Every structure is written in C-alpha cells, then in structure tokens.
Amino acid sequence: MSKKVTDTVSELAVPILEELDLELVDVEYVKEGKNWFLRVYIDSEGGVDIEECGLVSERLGEKLDEVDPITHNYFLEVSSPGAERPLKKTADFHKAAGKNVHIKTYEPIDGEKVFEGILQSFDGHSLTVLITVKTRKKEVVIPFDKVASARLAVSFNF
Template identity: 55%
Template sequence: MSANVKENIATIAKPMLDELNMELVDVEYKKEGKNWVLRMFIDHPDGIGLEECSIVSERMSQKLDEEDPIQGSYYLEVSSPGAERPLKNAKDFQGAVGKNVYLKTYEHVDGRKTFTGELAAYEDGEITINIREKTRTVAFQVPERLIANARLSVL
C-alpha cells in the first residue's frame, strides 16, 4: 500500500478517533482475491469490542464517502489489533516493556534474525529483549532500525 493512502486514511480518521478516545494502531489496504480491503485496527484504553468497531466503521464510512480518498471500490473493515498487536513506533515499544514480544530483523543480530521473549527495555532506539534459553536468560540488544516486524507475542 502506498504510504500516501495510509497517511490519508490516518488524517481522516484521527479527529474522529480522538473524539472517541481511541487510537489508530495500523491501516492495511490490500487486494484479497478479487476485492480490495481497507482494514483499520483501532484500540482504546478499556479494549475494543464489536460495538466500538461498529461505531467507527459507520462514522468512517461516512467520512470516506464524503472525502473519497481511494479510487475504485473496496471493503472497509474495522477491528481490534488483537492479542498480537503490532509494535510500530517508540510509544508502542515503551508500552510493551515487561511483555512478551516477537521481533524479526532485516539482518542478523548476534547470529539470529528472530527473537521471542520479554521486552526488558526500550531506550534511544535500542530494544533489550530477554530470551529464556534452557537454564539461563540471555539479553539481546536490537537496534530499532533493523526491525522488520514486531508484535506482542502470546507464548
């Protein structure tokens, strides 16, 4: 998806989500089968349920009809980021300290490209992840710039 589509959707959604005390976690726009799907992942401090998704979907549909930022037809889906919420920015990483995470890097860090363990710290773009290996816990320092994919992990 082009960054512009994602930015446009975020710009349209932000005021409405702020009013509802919600956060836009991620946006996907991709072809699934022969249909295009615009998928918004939202969150709220008290969690997200069907009712919240329905409210945002209704309001967002109206906004998208008014502003028409995407050419052609597509389906709008609004959902919670779920138990394996993506970690996209500093705020997400800071909020995940003390939780189990999965990281995949673009290149090897200490001989590996995937890490699953406890996010021990996030400081100045460096992630410290503690991984339990048989009889000991090993701490790995992973630069944020090398992270290809990061999410909370259900172990």
Template identity: 50%
Template sequence: MSKVTERVETICQPVVEALGFELVDVEYVKEGPDYYLRIAIDKPGGIDISDCTIASEKISEVMDKEDPISEAYFLDVSSPGAERPLKKEKDYINAIGKNVYVKLYEPIEGDKEWIGELKSVTENTILISAKIKTRKKEIEIDRKRIAKIRLTVIL
C-alpha cells in the same frame, strides 16, 4: 507507510479519537482481486463489536466524503488483538515488561526471529530478554533492523 495509509490515518485519527478510541494501525492491501482497508482501534479495557460497528460507521462517513482511495475496497474495523503490532513510540514504551515477537531484516547471532521480554527502548535500539532453552540472554537490537515487532502471548 504508503501514501494511502498515511492519508487514511490523517483522515481517521480525529474521528477515532472523538469516539474515545486509539487508532492503532491502518493497513491497505490487495488480496486476490479485492482491496481491503483494515483499521485497528483500541481503548483501555479493550474494544468490543459495538465499538467496531460505531467506529466503522463514522469512518465510512468521513472516507466517503474525503474519498482518498480510488479503487473499490472493503472496510474492516477491528481490535488489534492480543498480539498487536508496535508501530508508534508510545506502543514501544507501553510494551516494556511484556513479551514481544521481533522479526528482523537480517540475522543477529544467526536468528532473524526473537521472542522475549521487552526490557528497554531507546531512540535507536530495543533490549529484549530472550529465553534460549534453559537460560535467558539479553539481546540488543538496532531498530533499523526490525522488519516487524508485535506483542506475543507465546514465550
């Protein structure tokens, strides 16, 4: 996580929680000539457009006051969607029994991408049950090898 996203997360966490939402992800990226600050929020039962509007207004107020980003940027507050990323430990725990997509820094058994049911999580590893053609195979993955992991609706 970059210094900007860490600072923004620290600033926005209390604002989002005060609204009864969960701060899922903070992303600060440059696309072409423009910078985007993307903040994903969630709540039990899901986020709707009015939730995003309220959160965006409150986040804008605190960001204007704290001013942690020197460049001009577009603020985008949204739901993490059905394929939300797993970033925090509780995200991993909550995803047990659900299907995940895992992209690795280096291949395991010749593949850098795996899709399967997340069976278990430890401090250092995850275990997924991946479907390979007509059979299932359990794959243990060192968490240091994970480049990206998210829920997936595809299996």
C-alpha cells in the same frame, strides 16, 4: 498507491478516534484475490468492543465517501488488533515493556533475525529483550533502526 491511501485514511481516522478516546494502531490497504480491503485497527487502554468498531466504521465510512481517496470498490473493516497487536510507534514499545514480544530484524544480530522474549526495556534507540536459548536466559540488545517488524506475542506457560 497503497502508502498514499493508508496515509490519507490515517489522517481521516485520527480525529474521529480522538473524539471517542480511541487509538489508531494500524491501517492496511491490501488486495486479496480480486477484492481490495481497507483494514483499520483501533484500540484503547481497556480494549475495544464491537459497538466501538461499528461506530468508527460508520463515521470513517462517511468521511471516506466525502473525501473519496479510493476510486474503486473495497471492503472497510474496523477491528481490534487482537492479542498480538503490532508495535509500530515508539509509544507502543514503551507500553510493551515487561511483555512478551516477537521481533524480526532487517539483518542478523548474533546470527539471528527473529527474537521472541520479554521486552526488558526500550530507550528510544535500542530494545533489550530477554530470550531463552534452550534452558538459558540471555539478554539481546536490538538497535531500533534494525527492527523490521514487531508485535506482542502470546505465550503459553503450562
């Protein structure tokens, strides 16, 4: 049911977001405790502010009331994905080139399943990530179909 809900909500959200020159980053439909949450993450080149989140929440809420894809009570939350936004679409990976990323893989690559470093490149089939092992820099090539999850990663350089 969760996948069907997120797909339906995505279909309803995209036209609203395109009209406002915003981008759909992700949709989550999760149960926490006894409450259900529908979380819609939006972004734009310059980021999003609270007014834009409120406007999307209002318009999407009206559309959800009209279509009614969720039969029980839930909380609708519309927000920015934050500094560590998930990378889901191929366009996200292209935009993330040169940035610090955190990647988890389905199976080990060079004995590891978690990589954090600078995304050097993405050719549509594999990612090249520059990681630091102790004090040495090393390039790791990760096949795109082996990526379980990926996000931008905040790094602190002191």
